[in-house]
Amino acid sequence: MKLETNRLILQTLDLDLMDAAAKRDARAIEALGYKTNGEWPGQDFYEALPFFRELLVKNNGTRGFDSWIIVTKTDREIVGGIGFLGEPEEGGMIEIGFATNESQQRKGYCYEAATELLAWATGQNEVKKVTARCEPGNTASQKVLEKLGFSIDRRDDDFIYWTYRGGQ
Numbered sequence: 001m002k003l004e005t006n007r008l009i010l011q012t013l014d015l016d017l018m019d020a021a022a023k024r025d026a027r028a029i030e031a032l033g034y035k036t037n038g039e040w041p042g043q044d045f046y047e048a049l050p051f052f053r054e055l056l057v058k059n060n061g062t063r064g065f066d067s068w069i070i071v072t073k074t075d076r077e078i079v080g081g082i083g084f085l086g087e088p089e090e091g092g093m094i095e096i097g098f099a100t101n102e103s104q105q106r107k108g109y110c111y112e113a114a115t116e117l118l119a120w121a122t123g124q125n126e127v128k129k130v131t132a133r134c135e136p137g138n139t140a141s142q143k144v145l146e147k148l149g150f151s152i153d154r155r156d157d158d159f160i161y162w163t164y165r166g167g168q
Contacts, residue, residue: 001064005116008109009071010082012062013052017069022049034069035077039101045081055086063087064120065094070113079104082113084121092128094121096164098144110144118148118164130164 003010013021020028021041029036041049045067052067059066067083080100088094096117098110121127132150134141135158142160150162 001062001068003068003116003120004073005112007073008079008113008116009073009076010068010113010116011071012064012083013056013067013069014062015053015056018049018053018056018067021046022053029078033076034071035075037077037101037103039103040069040078041081042099042101044099052083059087064124068113068117070098070100070109079107079109080113082110082117088124088126088128092126093131094127094129095131095133096121097132098141105140110141111147114144114148122164132162132164133159134162136160 001012017029017032020032024041024046026036026038055066056062065084065087067081069078070080070082071078078101080098082098083096085095085097096114098114100110118130121130132145134145136155145162148164149166150164153161153163155161
């Protein structure tokens with residue numbers, strides 16, 4: 001699946017790209033048509049790759065409720081990742097997450113990508129609620145979530161939990 005914004009392409013990961021990312025194989029990533037400076041995948045996503053790979057295999061492909069890459073249109077560089085932690089739960093809830101490569105932060109990529117992906121997700125009949133969470137010290141993500149229209153539900157020692165209330 002693919003979505004586009006003014007500056008970005010959001011593309012779901014396939015098994016070939018996941019396997020290249022799991023090996024941190026820049027040549028294999030580039031052979032698939034993407035540019036990388038070696039920052040992607042970040043540690044959190046790298047650790048989640050087996051989970052996302054299992055989802056793709058179990059679902060025999062993607063329906064979009066899994067992992068996407070954020071790619072610049074100008075040079076097809078992977079500048080980050082975004083996505084959901086699986087299919088909507090029985091009540092229609094999904095959780096979104098996002099990250100930008102350190103060298104690409106403060107360029108508005110997460111906000112731009114998340115705006116597009118939220119529009120796609122909230123247009124799916126089975127999605128009734130979108131949540132997110134971030135660490136208390138992650139002020140950059142907190143600012144993005146606020147700007148997107150999320151509000152804080154609760155906090156604990158590990159995370160701040162958010163619910164999407166609608167775009168600005």
